[in-house]
Each structure stands twice: as structure tokens, then as C-alpha cells.
Amino acid sequence: MSFLLGSGAGFSGDRTDAAVAVVAELIKRQQPAALVFETLGERTLAAAHRAMREDPESGFEPLLDELLAPVLRDCLDHGIKILGNFGAANPGGACQVIAALAAQLGRADVRIAQVHGDDIRQQLHSLDLQRWEAERLEMPSDDALISANVYLGAKALAEALAMQADVVVTGRVADPALFLAPLMHHFDWRWDDWDRLACGMMAGHLAECGAQVSGGYFADPGFKDVPGLATVGYPIIEVEQDGSLIITKPANTGGCVTEQTVKEQLLYEVHDPANYLTPDVVVDLTHAEVRQLAPNRVAVTGIRGKPAPERLKTTVCYEGGWQGEAEISYAGPNALARAQLAAQVLRERLVFRAPAELRTRLDIIGLASVFDSDSGELQRSAAPSTSGDYRLRLAAEHSERRWVARATQELLALYCAGPAGGGGVRRQFQRRVFTASYLVKRSDIHAHAALFEPSAQDTHRSERYAAS
Amino acid sequence: MQQAEHTSTAARPLTSVSLHQLAHARAGDKGERLNVALFAYDADHYATLLEQITEERVLALFSHRGASRVRRYPLPNLAGMNFVIDDVLQGGVNGALNLDGHGKTLSFLLLSLEVTL
Numbered sequence: 001m002s003f004l005l006g007s008g009a010g011f012s013g014d015r016t017d018a019a020v021a022v023v024a025e026l027i028k029r030q031q032p033a034a035l036v037f038e039t040l041g042e043r044t045l046a047a048a049h050r051a052m053r054e055d056p057e058s059g060f061e062p063l064l065d066e067l068l069a070p071v072l073r074d075c076l077d078h079g080i081k082i083l084g085n086f087g088a089a090n091p092g093g094a095c096q097v098i099a100a101l102a103a104q105l106g107r108a109d110v111r112i113a114q115v116h117g118d119d120i121r122q123q124l125h126s127l128d129l130q131r132w133e134a135e136r137l138e139m140p141s142d143d144a145l146i147s148a149n150v151y152l153g154a155k156a157l158a159e160a161l162a163m164q165a166d167v168v169v170t171g172r173v174a175d176p177a178l179f180l181a182p183l184m185h186h187f188d189w190r191w192d193d194w195d196r197l198a199c200g201m202m203a204g205h206l207a208e209c210g211a212q213v214s215g216g217y218f219a220d221p222g223f224k225d226v227p228g229l230a231t232v233g234y235p236i237i238e239v240e241q242d243g244s245l246i247i248t249k250p251a252n253t254g255g256c257v258t259e260q261t262v263k264e265q266l267l268y269e270v271h272d273p274a275n276y277l278t279p280d281v282v283v284d285l286t287h288a289e290v291r292q293l294a295p296n297r298v299a300v301t302g303i304r305g306k307p308a309p310e311r312l313k314t315t316v317c318y319e320g321g322w323q324g325e326a327e328i329s330y331a332g333p334n335a336l337a338r339a340q341l342a343a344q345v346l347r348e349r350l351v352f353r354a355p356a357e358l359r360t361r362l363d364i365i366g367l368a369s370v371f372d373s374d375s376g377e378l379q380r381s382a383a384p385s386t387s388g389d390y391r392l393r394l395a396a397e398h399s400e401r402r403w404v405a406r407a408t409q410e411l412l413a414l415y416c417a418g419p420a421g422g423g424g425v426r427r428q429f430q431r432r433v434f435t436a437s438y439l440v441k442r443s444d445i446h447a448h449a450a451l452f453e454p455s456a457q458d459t460h461r462s463e464r465y466a467a468s
Numbered sequence: 469m470q471q472a473e474h475t476s477t478a479a480r481p482l483t484s485v486s487l488h489q490l491a492h493a494r495a496g497d498k499g500e501r502l503n504v505a506l507f508a509y510d511a512d513h514y515a516t517l518l519e520q521i522t523e524e525r526v527l528a529l530f531s532h533r534g535a536s537r538v539r540r541y542p543l544p545n546l547a548g549m550n551f552v553i554d555d556v557l558q559g560g561v562n563g564a565l566n567l568d569g570h571g572k573t574l575s576f577l578l579l580s581l582e583v584t585l
């Protein structure tokens with residue numbers, strides 16, 4: 001009998017009702033199953049560390065309660081394991097929220113395990129670090145450092161399941177490891193069975209972005225049409241003892257699972273397909289094949305594995321000064337010429353109103369923006385002045401808040417002092433967090449799992465949470 | 469036989485079509501590095517894409533963004549290829565001033581190339 005892996009979320013900010021249809025299908029199938037929430041990106045982790053600085057009781061996935069509340073009771077009642085990196089910078093805090101939620105749902109007996117060992121901020125400067133291949137930045141100084149987290153593999157998570165945890169809470173782990181762990185626990189594969197590990201890792205890779213394998217992030221009307229995106233079904237992967245994979249989705253949901261959707265996700269964020277690095281195995285996709293078996297059922301075969309790498313990726317977050325944005329719209333006759341004039345006025349103003357090291361960029365949304373370079377080459381080569389609906393956007397960064405504030409204020413001032421008919425200004429600025437990646441020796445990292453036991457103080461806090 | 473096929477192809481007038489009509493693509497980022505996976509809708513077009521969507525052409529397409537190197541990994545089983553483009557994100561997801569710091573929209577910049585059939 002296959003093991004079922006369901007995806008409940010593919011990023012922080014994903015649909016919070018997606019897991020409901022997945023869990024209903026998992027219950028209907030009456031097979032061993034796990035539900036995974038992947039909610040932690042490089043950006044999200046940096047934001048979580050920053051939030052925790054302001055409020056020590058935050059720092060985990062902000063929508064944790066909203067994600068789990070609709071499905072936690074059903075999963076506990078039907079033995080569906082839940083795994084999530086929703087612990088982010090504060091897995092202990094996430095454990096408390098889950099314990100409180102379970103108690104509220106009448107299941108105070110929930111067993112929650114926390115994975116430890118990804119946070120290496122304290123040891124960072126005593127470790128043997130190698131720069132990650134695509135990295136350009138220098139290691140930040142201690143006072144600029146916000147966080148350092150290593151991408152853990154599946155071992156500590158499988159250990160948590162061996163402790164009979166119902167819910168496994170992690171911080172930074174390789175996203176697909178959240179899916180590999182229940183397979184390792186269920187099938188008892190060996191940790192050097194590279195081909196099977198590779199299959200399990202790729203099951204996770206295919207499912208970790210939620211709907212991106214089942215019709216989300218795919219539709220291109222007239223070329224790639226997707227039915228029912230508003231109710232797109234999040235993926236379920238059927239995994240056999242021998243490592244074979246079938247990607248499918250819950251009945252009566254929107255979206256589609258086709259060879260095309262699976263191929264796009266198979267290579268998503270992959271560099272060399274012969275050497276896709278994960279903490280537990282190096283995956284070789286060069287022999288992979290995808291085959292449609294039936295509507296919304298696609299098999300992936302030919303995945304091979306090689307021994308795990310000696311080093312693990314670590315992402316460091318550090319202070320990056322301030323970044324701001326401001327926008328103003330111009331529409332109707334001669335709108336492009338007015339937007340271009342506004343951009344020119346801003347450029348002239350910023351020369352004497354802000355220091356030279358202020359880094360800025362100007363887009364004209366509607367003419368050229370996301371494809372363009374910071375220096376605006378595509379804008380300059382674009383069509384001559386014409387009517388339409390354009391939005392001038394300024395982005396600025398500086399180590400000091402005041403200069404970013406000043407730059408965005410200069411865009412605001414275009415209301416009265418810029419070209420005719422400008423409107424709809426929005427401006428905002430905030431601290432920015434930089435990230436850089438390094439490689440650490442596997443032997444320097446000590447990950448483990450522990451069952452969560454609320455302290456008296458935590459229980460009090462949980463009660464307060466439940467009451468609120 | 470091969471000779472005959474070659475003659476008939478040569479006799480047909482060449483047409484230029486958008487890559488978007490022949491292939492689909494998805495972009496992903498890690499740091500300052502972008503990957504764009506490109507797949508032919510029809511496996512019969514795969515050889516044409518291999519011949520025409522070269523590393524050099526892709527590097528030229530992304531040069532205004534500071535791209536320093538492009539590597540192409542062909543995946544014949546999938547009628548696809550993976551492009552890995554270095555230094556194209558002008559700061560990456562946490563450092564770019566671009567609205568799209570991930571470079572997620574850039575799959576459609578690749579699809580704007582023209583292919584001759």
C-alpha cells in the first residue's frame with residue numbers, strides 16, 4: 001500500500017483553506033498519510049527573526065492558527081501526521097500555539113515534537129564556512145548579524161516521528177525533507193539507499209510549493225488553460241515502498257495535474273539537473289520521465305540518487321539598511337510623456353536632495369518595469385510618448401532611514417510640483433534584511449528532536465491564548 | 469530519404485514564431501542566480517529549440533540585467549532544457565530594487581525570443 005503525502009501550504013501567505021480538501025481526501029483513502037505545511041522562505045525567515053526581536057513571543061508563522069484550525073482535529077483523529085517548518089525563528093512558540101489549539105479542540109493529549117539544531121547563530125564564527133557557489137557577499141560583522149540557520153535534512157524529523165509525535169515543528173530544514181521524513185519513518189528505508197532517498201526527496205520537491213504542481217502558477221490563457229483556479233486542489237503524492245511516485249490531487253477540486261505541470265515543477269529552482277543538492281542525497285534528474293496515467297494522475301520515474309553532500313547550506317540574515325518605494329499614476333492623453341517628465345524631475349531633485357550613495361531605481365509600470373534593469377535600459381528604448389495608463393515607481397535604499405524617507409517624499413511632492421494629472425501616490429519604507437549563503441561541515445551540525453512539554457508558565461500562556 | 473527531406477524543408481519559406489507559441493517555462497531563484505526551465509509543447513520542436521535557444525542568445529537577452537554566465541542543461545526525456553543564469557537579479561529577493569526581486573516574471577522574457585521554423 002502506498003503512503004500518501006499531502007500538501008497543506010506551499011509558502012507563507014498561501015491559501016489557508018487549501019488543506020481542507022487534501023485532508024478530506026486523505027481520510028477517504030484510509031491509507032497511512034502525512035500532511036505538510038511548507039511556509040518558510042529565505043525572506044520569511046528573515047522577517048520572523050526581526051519580528052522576534054520586537055516581540056519574543058512571535059517569530060513563528062503568523063497564520064499558524066488559521067492554517068491548522070480547520071484540519072488539526074481531523075488529522076489527530078485519523079492518524080495523519082502533520083509536519084511543518086512553521087516554527088520559523090521560534091519553533092517553541094509554534095509548539096505552544098499548537099498545544100493550545102489542540103486543547104481547544106478537545107485533544108489536549110496531542111504529541112508535539114520540536115526539531116532543534118538549525119539555529120547556529122551562536123557558533124557561526126567558530127565554524128569552518130565555505131562560500132556557497134552563487135554567493136557574492138562578504139560575511140557580515142557580528143553587530144549586523146540577525147540570524148544564521150542551516151538547512152537540516154530529514155533525520156531529526158524522522159526521529160520525531162519515531163517518538164510517536166502527531167505534529168512535528170521545525171525551523172529551517174530543506175523544504176522537501178519535510179516530506180521525506182514520514183517516508184523514511186513509514187518505509188524504514190536505509191539512509192544510504194540513495195535511489196529511494198532521491199525519490200522521496202523529489203516527492204517533496206514536487207509537493208513543497210503546493211499548487212505549483214497541480215495547476216497553480218501555470219495558467220497562460222489560450223496556451224495553458226487551467227480549470228477552477230479559485231478552488232485549485234493542492235497535491236497529494238502516492239509513494240510506494242520501491243520509491244515510485246504518482247502525483248495527484250483531491251477529487252472535486254480545481255486545477256490539473258498534467259505532464260506539463262509536473263515538468264515545470266520538477267525543474268523549479270534546480271540548477272544542474274544531474275546534481276540537485278539536498279542535505280540527505282544528491283539527486284540526478286537526467287533520466288527522469290513523466291507519464292500521464294489518467295486524468296490528474298502523473299507518474300514520475302527514473303529518479304536516481306548519489307551520496308549526500310559533505311556540507312550543508314546555511315543562510316545568514318543581516319541588517320541591510322532601509323528600503324523605500326513610492327508610486328504615482330498618469331493616465332489618458334500624453335500620459336507616458338507626463339510620467340517620463342515626472343521621472344526626469346525626480347532624478348534632478350534627488351541629485352541635490354539626497355546623498356550620492358542613495359541607490360535608486362525608476363520604473364514606468366505599463367511601459368517597462370519587472371523586465372528592466374536598475375538603469376532603465378528597456379524604458380529608454382521603448383515606444384515614443386503615447387496615451388495609456390502608466391505608473392511611475394521609485395525604489396530607493398540607503399543605510400540611513402532619513403534618506404530613503406526623503407527620496408519617497410520627493411515622489412509625493414510631484415502631486416503639486418510635478419507634471420499635470422498625477423494621482424494615487426502610495427509610499428512606504430522599511431528596514432531591509434540581506435541574506436547570504438554559506439556551506440558548513442555536516443559533522444559540525446547537531447540536529448535532534450524532542451517532545452514538547454509545556455512549562456507551567458507556557459500552560460498559563462496557552463490558557464490565555466485559548467481564552468482570547 | 470534524408471536528402472529528400474532536407475530538400476523539402478529548404479523549399480518551404482522560413483517563418484518566424486514567438487518561442488511562447490512553441491514552449492512553456494517556469495523561473496526560480498536562489499541568491500543572485502536564476503533558473504528558467506523551458507519545455508517544448510510538442511517534442512518534435514525540441515531539436516529546433518536546442519539549435520536556436522542557445523546559451524549565447526540567452527546571455528544576450530539578459531545582458532541588460534548584468535547576466536555574467538548562462539549554462540544550458542538539455543533534458544531530452546522531458547523535451548526540455550534548464551537555463552542557469554548568473555548575476556541577473558541585481559541583488560536577489562532580499563537585495564533588489566526591482567519590483568520582482570525573485571525574477572519570477574523572467575520566464576516570459578525568455579519566451580519572447582523568436583524561433584525560425
